[in-house]
Amino acid sequence: MSELTSEGRPQTGLLPNGQRPRPVSAWNRIAGNQGRNLWFLAFALPFVAGLLVFVYIPIGWSAYLSFFDARATVHPTKFVGLANYRYLLGDPMFRSSIGTFVLFAAFIVPVTYVCSLGLALLLDGVRVGRAFFRSVFFIPTAVSYVVAAMVWRLSFFNGARFGLANSLLRSVGGENKAWLLGGDNYWYWFVVISLRLWLQVGFYMILIIAGLNRIPQDTYEAAAIDGATGWRKLRWITLPQLRTTTVAVLMLLLISAFQAFDEFFNLFGAIGSYPTFARPPLVHLYLLSLGGSQADLGLGGAGTMIVTALIVIFGLAQNWLLGRSERKESGTMRGSRP
């Protein structure tokens, strides 16, 4: 607590106090050499205050609202206990939004990883034009989901005959598809996945290239002497050496899959309406709490709590799985050594 009271006078540590040996008091331990710790605390203050005001206090407030009937008010009076939670967990739409996320993540996380790794390895083997190709794959990162959704929805996968996909389909004897209409056809998944793949694969490729560059060259030279090539080299040298990169990339992919909102909203939404399929959790939460005529902040608060808990659980589970496979691998490696 003494750090807080001292903040009004951070200059205390500034006095140039020469070479005189000083007794190390409790105060000096907290303030640090020449008050350095107080300075650093002041450096961190804007960020910490911002997090508090715009992240943690709102989350607490939302948790509070989630136990009330808080329609169109932030000062509710009617305590409803767990009713909001019970309603959400029993709501088939909310449950199906969780299902949508699981399906989406189950595809987009591994597919993006494999494609990014593929591009990185492809670029790793060439010299001429390498920077050019890297830029080409990286540049979609700069495009917004709104613009990408526009191209995908109105040109590539337009359900009318003039969409690119439908034109190509007809030219090989197929028929027009209603790509985004849902119902019995699941082609909309292809649209969603290909869009996100195009937009984010380059960024993860860059992360993986950075990881590849950290693998010591002599590991490969030793393997080449042993006659290892191609797949064996990938399986036994590149992938194990890339493990930390892989863990970070999968984690980032999972977090970003959880945030899916923009492309769904812009691919499927129309003025004032959104279909009942293709609703990831955040889209459903948005429609539920703010999409109607009056904001239901109690329900929205409960939804926020559930979704936040889910992302933490998914993150921890993925971490645990990756950690387990690593332990298993290092175990077999040790066991197989002569």
Add this chain to the structure above:
Amino acid sequence: MSMVGSRSSRLTRGLRYLLLVVLAVLFLLPFYVIVRNAFSDNSTIVAARWQWIPKNWDVGVLGRMFADEQLDIVGSLWHSALQSVGQTVLTVVIALLAGYALARLDNRLGRVLTGVTLFTLMVPAAVTFLPTFVMTSQLGWVDSLPGLVVPVMFSAFAVYLFRQSFLTFPAELEEAAAIDGANPWSTFWRVVVPNSMGIIGAVGTITFIGAWNAFLWPLLIARDNTRTIQLTLSQFMTSQGVKYPELFAGALVAVVPVVVVFLFLQRWLVAGVETSGIK
């Protein structure tokens, strides 16, 4: 590499380049479609047979789009520019200071703050959009520039990247400044920041692109006075009676600034990623 020149390796290399060229064409296709549609007559876009090269060019689309007062592209671009530049500058300054503090505070408080930052990283802002929106509307910031910028400018990701970078900053430089009597504040601005332009460029680029392309937060906050380009395009796209050429002309002007920034700063971005400790 030792087999360079042998026939099989030349074949593999040929296949590699073939694959690279095919993929490059696929990756550039959306950009081409934006340009094609932005300079086409509507009849070209809705023609039954897809036209790779439009039969009817229309170079007047851009001009008409800018002149369309109802659409207000110029106003939207201006709001987006204010929001993105503001958010980038403020995010970088706040995160620079906090990242440096986290890298240098080697006591329990420093560890707690680092832990909070990492936890915040796990629960991204998009997930807690509703509570943050409630707070922002309580402050009366709906449809205002502060509302667009302030609630989203405290980036745990930026703080983390700076912290990782400062952990490897050579301490001798700081010690030399401290011996000359500089306090941490002036050491930071005179010694640390000028020697960290690479990571600052990387974080700045990431922040700018994210801010310019943001959709969810502006969707909640922005109304007529602050509508950003992404929101304008989104509303235009989902409205009845879409004018394809004008819509894609709008997409073109939304994409160009950020692609230019990206191409210029790409090198910093790559270098930043490589030293950031995302490994």
